[in-house]
Amino acid sequence: MLRSAWRSLLHHKLRLILSGVAIVLGVGFVVGTLIFTDTLNTTFTNLFADTSSDVVVTPAQDSGGRAFAGTVPTMPGSTLDDVRAVQGVAAAGGQVLVDGVSVVDQAGEVLGTPGAPQFGSNWSDDERLTPFRLVEGRGPSAPNEVALDSVSAEKSGYSVGDTVRLVTPTGPLSVTLAGVFRYGTSGNLAGATIAAFSTDFAQELLLGGEDAYTEIDVVASESVTQDALAAAVRAVVGDGVTVRTGQEAADDATAQITEGLAFVNIFLLVFAGIALFVGTFIILNTFSMLVAQRSRELALLRALGATRGQLVRSLILESAVLGLVGAVLGIAVGVGVAFGLEGLFGALGADIPTEGLVVLPRTIVVGVAIGVLVTVIAALSPAIRASRIPPMAALRDDVALPTRSLRLRAVLGTLLLAGGLAAMTAGAASGGGSGSQLVGLGVVGALVGAIVVSPAIAGPLVRVLGFAFPRLFGTVGSLAVQNAERQPRRTAATASALMIGLALVSALTIFATSAKASITEVIDRVIGAEFLVSSGAQRPFPEQVASDLAATEGVAAVAGVKLVPVQVADTGTLLVAADPGALGRMITLPFVAGSLADVGAGGVAVDTQTAADQGIAAGDPVSVQLPTGATLEYRVTALYEPAGAYSGYVVDRASLAEADVAVGDSFVYVLAAEGADLGQLQSDLEAGLADYPTVQVQSQAEFKAQITSSVDQILLVMVMLLSLAILIAILGIVNTLVLSVVERTREIGMLRAVGALRRQIRSMVVLEALVIAVFGAVVGLGLGVWFAVSLQRTLVDQGIEVLEIPWAGLAFFLVLAGVVGVLAALWPAFRAGRLNVLEAISTE
Amino acid sequence: MSTAPLSVPSDEAGPAARAVGLTKVYGEGDTAVTALDAVSVEFDRGRFTAIMGPSGSGKSTLMHVCAGLDSVTSGKVYIGDVDLTTLKDNDLTRLRRDAVGFVFQAFNLVPTLSALENITLPMDIAGRPVDQEWVDAVIDTIGLRDRLRNRPSQLSGGQQQRVAAARALASRPQIVFADEPTGNLDSRAGAEVLSFLRRSVDEFGQTIVMVTHDPTAASYADHVLFLADGLIVDTMEDPTPDRVLDRMKGFDGKGRRS
Structure with a gap:
């Protein structure tokens, strides 16, 4: 039996290659995803692995995300003195590490990956x-000396002794490059930059001259354990700070990174899952057809005395060998996929400097296991059905595999599909967090349901979709439709890849279009200012910028807006601080009580959603805890309807100054004077900001374009990943058609004999592919629209207020699916047309 | 049934099909096998010809070549006045579609089409209108009017072959080629198919060429050609099963021309 299995593997080379490719692609994508995410994890984990202090002391206050200069929590210098005095401390150093110092290279460009931190730090000679x-x-x-990290130094081209241009929280600064340092063992900062200063100068630049630190690192004397030292330090420093052992701090950092990357991991693995899922269908399909075609051979083996068990084992062995070979090749492909993903993310600006791809043994094991298991599982059902072929079938002319009824599938699938769609609708109706969970569950249910039910609906739906074929293409058209109808399981399985792919692509496209429309709508409604000045990543810039802008000719007014990470009633949020009067001229918020003018000193404007969540009303007190630990008291004086991103607490910036919170503006609105030449004004504004390369001036249209293009970029990444599902779909269609041409060799030969032209045979195969592809596309697009509408309804509160369905885009997808089907059919059609009539007729 | 308006076209003079100096060699060099050796033959209109011979005699090759299903090594093949050896694939296919009918041993029908759709298939492929009166006459002759809506899988083997024979006649071809049409059937079903072929010659004036190894089947023909080693070695008019059987026995061992 072993030899028989091996022989038959080699005998069907073409089919082998086709199903092998499916395995290779499925495994390749899973392995590629794992390698890529492992590489990301390793890169970011290594950033922290190099710090090896025994005890780490940090401020207890959580900054609730990124803290910039002016809002970063600190500990006074006295804490460092206290720690140094603790018994068992060999050395302790205070660290000042704040996001807010941008390095400008010789070409005037800001260094570093946009969005990555741009740290200013103090220098320490103590390598411990x-x-x-x-x-x-x-x-x-x-003062006025700086050391740069080696990557920044290299990229900027500065050498020791050069004058380096910086933008600090207090303004542009030119300093002398005293030295270059490597960060840790590799120097890799994953796109971040570090400029280090003497401690005094760092405190002056970043902490307003206060003698304070953002972190204190402690090295234990020999014979003192981390735990013991941490306890000793904790006893001295008291409340207000967090004391962790070096191990705990490292674990926390790793956990934080893993959590941060979890989204990327899950996102990529979902796509890998789709690829594998779709690949499984192809393998299943292939084996079903292989077994069907060999049914006579298998029946003969049975007649010659092979037991059912032997038959099943032989087929399983065959699939296991195929799966193993596919998996090994798939792992190789996976390395390529990982490179591709790195390139893809790099091309989109998320440059991830890595130290080579990380291929863990786990990845190899998973790849092989998936390849073998999926193939064996896919082969199991056809193998068992094949073993039920009665031995006498070998002697008959027409051998068919016993088929199972579709009724169970129809019932089960309909229930799942209906349940999924209902869950989505219910989730959309309720909205909020539980609503989106329900929608997510519904999407999975509906997709699985659609896959289960599709063989049952394939026949009727194909007939409906192909109704025009007989009229348009004559007998060839009706034969094509009938061929697609004839094996509903196969048609459905073949179409499923396109169905899943297009459901997700169309849902994402509709959702992205709606998001863009919503954002544009909000901007149009809210923003009255002609220009918006901002730096990347909401990094604050000095108030001087706003003053300079105000002084530019043609400017009627400016309004700087500060964003401060704060805690209100133990919920982290961004406090918006501006001059309410000036801001009121720039943006129009739909107020239901009071107005921006009513905010005044000590007042706060809150959106109605937040007010409802917190249970506060006009006149109620609001207590805001600053990252520095101080608390500000306000009273609600105005309420407004949230509009997209415009929500939360708005206060007078003067109240921050009173509390000694010196934070820069995150953006500045600029209102043009009446009759001003906007083009001229924009160039004037830009010219005035030459010293601040981190800051850019955008017109309202550019601002909109920037936001919508970032939505487009995310959409593009997702669509590119999903196009893998489409690629596999093409392979699936090729596979199915080649096999069904083989299966229908005699029929095609007979058609040719009675007068069908080569061209007509080719058309028949192409039209069959077309109707299968359109079937998948129609179901997929239908599901996609439902997904997207539910998702949009769920996220109305999150600012996706407008539903916009890009019908032209959806029509394009439908046409694209048809084109995909036709392209996939070209080669099988060519083969079918070329069949030798006589040989075809006499084929067994 | 009146036969006058419902007969195959016979206005052209001369045989329905003929071959001149037909040679077919498979393979090359040492492995070359001569399947047909300069065979010349004419198939007269309105006649039922059976081609017989032992395995490897070239009888199937002769039929395939005359029907335009296979190429020739040398010689000419005509259907009516058209020389098949000069035709390209598309023209050859159109000629098969319009002028030739086929009945194969098995797998004659498209499983997804009903019996009626199978019968009209060649016209449908050509996009030609169906001659309803003629098709009705053919259907009545095969006697399967009540099974026309059925799919092939719902018909018996004999019924399937009768449908195949009806299809071969439906497009009113100049000539019908049947390759072992009863090879897969029991004798009763085979007799039904052969009777139908016989009637189509008698009543419609159809020209039929049938390859068979069954003396009983051959006895339905007007005329039998005996092939051996790629040559026509004998002919027989008005055959009976016994005479054909006797002649066939003569091939055992001593059929070789030497």
Whole structure:
């Protein structure tokens, strides 16, 4: 039996290649995803692995995300003195590490990956306390000296002794490059930059001259354990700070990274899952057809005395070998996929400097296991059905595999599909977090249901979709439709890849279009200012910028807006601080009580959604906890309807100044004077900001374009990943058609004999592919629209207020599916047309 | 049934099909096998010809070549006045569609089409209108009017072959080629098919060429050609099963021309 299995594997080379490709692609994508995410994890984990202090002391206050200069929680210098005095401390150092110092290269461009932190830090010579390793020059010791990380130094082209341009929270600054240091062992900062100064100068630049630190690192004397030292430190420093052992701090950092990357991991694995799922269908399909075609051979083996068990085992062995070979090749392809993903993310600006791809043994094991298991499972059902072929069938002319009824599938699938669609609708109606969970559940249910039910609906639906074929293409058309109808399971399985792919692509497209329309609508409704000035990543810039802008000719007014990470009633949020009067001229918020003018000192405007969530009304007090630990008290004086991203607490910036919160503006609105030449004004504004390369001026249209293009970019990544499902779909269609041409060799030969032209045979195959593809596309697009509408309804509160269905885009997808079907059919059609009539007729 | 208006076209003079100096060699060099060796033959209009011979005698090759299903090594093949050896694939296919009918041993019908759709298939493929009166006459002759809506899988083997024979006649071809049409049938079903072929010659004036190894089947023909080793070695008019059987016995061992 072993030999028989091996022989038959080699005998059907073409089919082998086709199903092998499906396995290779499925495994390749899973392995590629794993390699890519492992590489990301390793890169980011290594960033922290180099710090090796025994105890880490940090402010207890959580900044609730990224803290910039002015809002970063700190500990006073006295805490460091206290820690140094603790018994068992060999060394302790205070660290100042704040996002807010941008390095400008010689070409005037800001260094670093957009969105990644741009740190300013203090310099320490004690290598036990810092991951900085001097590689050139010396550490900065005087004011106006800086040391740059090695990557930044190399990219900017600055050498020791050069004058380096920086933008600090207090303004542009030119300093001398005293030295270059490597961060940790690799120097890799994953797109972030670090500029290090003497401690005094760092405190002056970043902490307003206060003697304070953002972190204190402690090295234990020999014989003192981390735990014991942490306890000792904790006893001294008291409340207000968090004391962790080095191990705990490292674990926390790793956990935080893993959590941060979880989205990427899950996102990619979902696509890998889709690829594998679709690949499984192809394998299942292939084996079903292989077995069907060999049914006579298998029946003969049975007649010659092979037991059913032997038959099943032989087929399983065959699939296992195929799965193994496919998996090994798939792992190789996976490395390529990982490179591709890295390139894809790099091309979109998320440049991830890595130290080579990380291929863990786990990845290999998973790849092989998936390849073998999926193939064996896919082969199991056809194998068992094949073993039921009665031995006498070998002697008959027409051998068919016993088929199962579709009724169970129809019932089960309909229930799942209906349940999924209902869940989506219910989720959309209720909205909020539970609503989106329900919608997510519904999407999965509906997709699985659609796949289960599709063989039952394939026949009727294909007939409906192909109704015009007989009229348009004559007998060839009706034969094509009938061929597609004839094996509803196969048609459905073949179409499923396109169905899943298009359901997701269309849902994403509709959702992205709606998101863009919603954002545009909000901007149009809310923003009255002609220009918006901002830096990347909401990094604050000095108030001087707003003053400079206000002084530009043609400007009627400016309004700087500060964003401060705060806690209100133990919920993290961004406090919006501006001059309410000026802001009122720039944006129009739908107020239901009071107005921006009513905010005043000590007042706060809140959106109605937040007010409802917090149970507060006009006149109620609101207590805002700043990252510095201080608390500000306000009273609700105005309420407004949330409009897209415009929600939350709005206060007078003067109230922050009173509390000594010195934070820069995150953006500035600019209102043009009446009759001003806007084009001229924009160039004037830009010219005035030459010293601030981190800051850019955008017209309202550019601002909209930037937001919508970032939505487009995310959509593009998703669609590119999903196009893999489409690629597999093409393969699936090729596979099915080649096999069904083989299966119908005699029929095609007979058609040719009685007068069908080669061209007509080719058309027949192409039209069959077309109707299968359109079937998949129609079901997929239908599901996609339902998904997207439910999702949009669920997220109305999150600002996706407008539903916009891009019908032209959906029509394009439908046409694209047809084109995909036709392309996939070309080669099988060519083969079918070329069949030798006589040989075809006499084929067994 | 009146036969006058419902007969196959016979206005052209000369045989329905003929072959001149037909040679067919398979393979090359040492492995070359001569299946037909300069065979010349004419198939007269309105006649039922059976081609007989032992396995490997070239009888199937002769039929395939005359029907335009296979190429020739040398010689000419005509259907009516058209020389098949000069035709390209598309023209050859159209000629098969319009001028030739086929009945194969098995797998004659498209499983997805009903009996009626199978019968009209060649006209449908050609996009030609169906001659309803003629098709009705053919259907009545095969006697399967009540099974026309059925799919092939719902018909018996004999019924399937009768449908195939009806299809071969439906397009009013100049000539019908039947390759072992009763090879897969029991004798009773075979007799039904052969009777139908016989009637189509008698009543419609159809020209039929049938390859068979069954003396009983051959006895339905007007005329039998005996092939051996790629040559026509004998002919027989008005055959009976016994005479054909006797002649066939003569091939055992001593059929070779030497």
